[in-house]
Amino acid sequence: MTADSAQAAPAAPAAVWKIRFSTLLWAGLLLLLVGSLPVLVGASWLILPVLLLAAAVLALPVAWMHRQQRRRHAWLRGCGAIFCLLCGALAMPVYYLAIATEARPAIVPTVTLTNGPRTLVLQGMQHVAMERFYKSVVYDLEQALADGYVLAYEGVARSDPQSDSWFDSTLGGGHDLGDNYRQLGKICGLGYQIDYMGPLVADAKARPQRHVTIDVDTRAMKQQYDGLMASDAAFAAAMQRRQRQAAKDSADDSADLWARVIEWQKSGSPGQVALAGTLCRGIMTELMRRANSHHVSEPLDAVVLDMRNRHLASALMADTRQKIYVTYGAAHLPGVIALLQQQPGWQLQSVKWMRTIAAPDAVSGTL
Template identity: 45%
Template sequence: MKGSTEVWLIRLSAILWFLLLVGMLLSLPILFDVGGWAVLGLAVLAGVLALPVAWSLRRLFSRQRSQPWRASLLKTALATFALLSILAAAPIYFLAFNAALRPVTVPLATLSNGKKTVVFQGMMHIGTESFYKGVVYDLERALTEGYVLFYEGVQPDPSADAWFSQTLAGGGDLSANYTALGKACGLDFQLNYFTLLDVDKAAHPERHVTADVTTADMKREYERLVRTDPAFAAYARSAEVKKDEATGSNIAKALAWLDRATPGQQVLIGTACRGVLNIVTVNDDESDPINKVVLDYRNRELAARIAQSPANKIYVTYGAGHLPGLLRDLKALDPAWEIKSLKWERTIDSPETLSGRLK
């Protein structure tokens, strides 16, 4: 019986060692991308932790005591280093696999009330190049089919631009913030691709409509909610207390640090950033009070523009989160509005790096 138990312990030990070593080998490339100092630091930490662990194991197990102290210490240090390596690299692997298995998608929906047809292309402010190129291609085709394009984009107003920047844009310029985030994540900012439509805009400005509100409009709605909605007023007071005046400078510092990162570090930062962005987007909190201004108010205004537009074929490019509210607001104006077709498109993916050989 004792011999059988020892055999099973040996087998279990072999399996654990195999898993630890495989995990360590998978983790080391990530650690070396972080920097040699990361590997060295984990090795030193493993050596320090191995001393009490090896001593405890020798106290608990007679089989450990039968080995020389140096052998026990080296094996424990190696196992500890492998475990620490796995723990250090696990978040990167988790974020990468989560983004691959649960991708962020946006809707492409066709709405109609029998008189007008609205194609709603859900957007994200930052995403992969292939997604934006596909959107621009669809827009160019829509123009040839007689659609009027409705774009998202809060318009500036000198009387409220500073308020908008500090209250809703997190400090600094909103486009600059998205460009910075896209750079960190290895993604692109959507407006970089809409310039491909500039020639048609210049020739046919009536077919290109920025169907959004101004910063002053949003400020007025914000102030109205503060006066009439106690829950929103409480949110506004707490948001004012938490407001970070240094957000813009923090972004500048982060960009400066990113520029100094090694290529390997930039790859890891991009992977982590895309993974976090994926989680945040998928689990977006729809109950956030600020959505009463950012989503609900703008949805009502967009629905009114669609209803009042003389065009009977409209192609809307707006944030994906606007679709449910827009449909509700259109139905409030005309119950005949409904979704005729719906499909989903992926917006965030790992950048492709292809190579070849000239013969």
């Protein structure tokens, strides 16, 4: 081997590495653009010319900064790069929410407690969820009936006009809560809990002794609310802020905006409906996960959760039936379980988790 051949190969020139880096950069930008097109075109093709115009304007400073170097096509290259980045920035949140919904799903528990002679099953519910979840719950409830359980349900009863009006305005935004849940379900591509309970409603009519509603009525909730307003200064201040914000939202036509969003979603193209559903499911999943992980509390929890948790736990302890299967909002379960475990002899037997949010099944075929 000669001395010359033993020498190391010279490093690649800086210009070659610059070309390679530029090629990879443009390849990445083009992939970002291609990946964003299904989302942007699905929403509206008008988004693309708007973003292109914005990119053209934003590229002007880029061209101005390179005027001294007299680089050819500096504005055109800057416009193309910024256009790709804008498209990606607008589409990536949609992809993030879609992936997060699948990778970190919203879940609710089914908890079984026993003291030996008696067994309680508490099924966490979500008022708006995917069809598969509700069908699974209904199957479990039908099986529970076959096994001799009594089914107990959540459901705030109507009482007098004044209390009912307070309930609708304070907790339902001036509308029936059921209608709100059903509208949200349509936007998200999900279902509303009550719409899947038909078989159980039929069984309740035929065998009412196997079904019971354990909840308070609107009068009891209003009395609790009024009592806290009179005795708890922090609660009263929080409610006053809430009322001011509601009045501000009403003055800003936020309710009309929400109505317009619903109408747009109803009349939108298939792509727009699918996009709205993806965003809605992703946001719901994130909100539920954060609420469950951080145990976020709201001032109204003293009325909506705590009071009803105490009522449910007391009713279950006073009931003498050996097997009771409870379906209640998942947010109630931690508080109710804690209250039940304070009673002598009651122990946690098992916990099962169920997924509540996913994209609707899309299957088709030919006959």
